[in-house]
Amino acid sequence: MLRLGHVPMPGRWTVYVDEIPSDYVKIEELRLPERDTRATFFRHFEMQDGLLVPGTGPDAHPEKLAKNEKRDAVWKVYQGVASRVVSEHWRVHCEMNEEGTLRTTSVLLPSLFRGFGKVVMASANFHEKILVKSWERNEGVTFIPDDSMKLRFSSHENCERLTIRYVYDRDGWSKAFRDSCITVEGKDINIGKFALESVKQHVGDNPVLVMRNKDKAKDFKNWETATILPGSPHGLNSYTHIHHFAAFAAINPDPAHLKFLNDILHVTAEEVQNDMYRDVVYQGLYRSNLRIPDSQEPVECLVMDKGTAEWLETKLPGCHVEPLQGGEVANEPPVNLLAAQPKKKPGRKPTGAAKSAAERKAAQRARQKAAT
Numbered sequence: 001m002l003r004l005g006h007v008p009m010p011g012r013w014t015v016y017v018d019e020i021p022s023d024y025v026k027i028e029e030l031r032l033p034e035r036d037t038r039a040t041f042f043r044h045f046e047m048q049d050g051l052l053v054p055g056t057g058p059d060a061h062p063e064k065l066a067k068n069e070k071r072d073a074v075w076k077v078y079q080g081v082a083s084r085v086v087s088e089h090w091r092v093h094c095e096m097n098e099e100g101t102l103r104t105t106s107v108l109l110p111s112l113f114r115g116f117g118k119v120v121m122a123s124a125n126f127h128e129k130i131l132v133k134s135w136e137r138n139e140g141v142t143f144i145p146d147d148s149m150k151l152r153f154s155s156h157e158n159c160e161r162l163t164i165r166y167v168y169d170r171d172g173w174s175k176a177f178r179d180s181c182i183t184v185e186g187k188d189i190n191i192g193k194f195a196l197e198s199v200k201q202h203v204g205d206n207p208v209l210v211m212r213n214k215d216k217a218k219d220f221k222n223w224e225t226a227t228i229l230p231g232s233p234h235g236l237n238s239y240t241h242i243h244h245f246a247a248f249a250a251i252n253p254d255p256a257h258l259k260f261l262n263d264i265l266h267v268t269a270e271e272v273q274n275d276m277y278r279d280v281v282y283q284g285l286y287r288s289n290l291r292i293p294d295s296q297e298p299v300e301c302l303v304m305d306k307g308t309a310e311w312l313e314t315k316l317p318g319c320h321v322e323p324l325q326g327g328e329v330a331n332e333p334p335v336n337l338l339a340a341q342p343k344k345k346p347g348r349k350p351t352g353a354a355k356s357a358a359e360r361k362a363a364q365r366a367r368q369k370a371a372t
């Protein structure tokens with residue numbers, strides 16, 4: 001859509017959008033520590049009330065920079081941000097830190113569909129989507145149900161055959177928690193390792209669909225009965241013969257991204273978690289035999305936290321939710337990690353050479369002065 005350009009007689013067209021766009025927010029950082037570099041960039045752009053907008057000076061050519069028709073290598077660095085700044089379909093928020101890094105967060109606007117006769121957007125868990133909530137709350141968009149389309153799934157049936165088991169009695173799953181340890185009977189137990197070994201022992205030799213983070217690929221390399229799903233499993237229909245699904249992936253925005261979603265798009269932390277993490281788990285689960293609505297075979301879903309299990313329960317009426325029992329790690333007893341506190345990794349020992357904030361600021365000014 002963004003690359004179509006002019007569409008003749010758009011009022012005669014109906015636009016069908018299969019799945020809500022996942023890249024409705026684009027984050028890009030540009031390091032501009034040098035004064036000359038900043039001067040070159042801000043000759044074409046301006047910062048106004050937290051937004052990055054096209055420059056208005058006589059030497060400003062933001063559209064030319066965005067097109068970069070001669071494929072200039074330096075301009076290419078700025079081309080992505082520039083193309084969104086000059087587009088009427090993106091709003092580019094920005095902030096510059098003391099080190100000269102410009103962080104831009106671009107938000108897709110509903111003007112992308114302006115003028116068309118009708119726009120139909122189809123997605124599972126439609127009203128859980130951040131884009132939908134943002135457009136409703138911030139852009140004045142109203143979404144109206146459309147019953148004219150025949151969808152494969154309009155409701156979830158036959159979910160009585162699904163059992164959802166969770167490893168940890170907690171709400172949420174993150175890489176920080178996954179990589180931490182707890183001490184049980186004098187032994188340090190890695191939380192992620194405990195979850196993996198518990199699930200592997202429970203599933204046994206049965207084929208299982210697995211969602212995991214790329215940084216833990218080695219841990220799953222020797223699991224012969226596991227089929228690793230891609231990061232975005234939407235629409236895949238080739239795994240419906242598998243009856244077990246395990247979600248190990250931790251999917252969360254970084255703190256700055258989450259703050260932006262909270263403060264600017266007015267989406268709560270729980271709503272972010274539901275869309276960015278739990279809905280992906282839901283999509284992974286529906287690559288399994290659960291995708292066959294008239295099947296009578298039992299299906300098992302294994303998730304890391306109780307909060308996700310209970311969220312899935314609200315989407316899949318009739319399913320059963322219970323904790324995973326009997327998991328062991330190297331003959332160590334299973335533990336309830338709700339009451340246990342992760343053991344923090346020790347930090348570096350102080351060297352006595354740390355500078356105060358004022359000293360760091362003075363050093364920065366000295367570097368900037370030296371660069372001029």
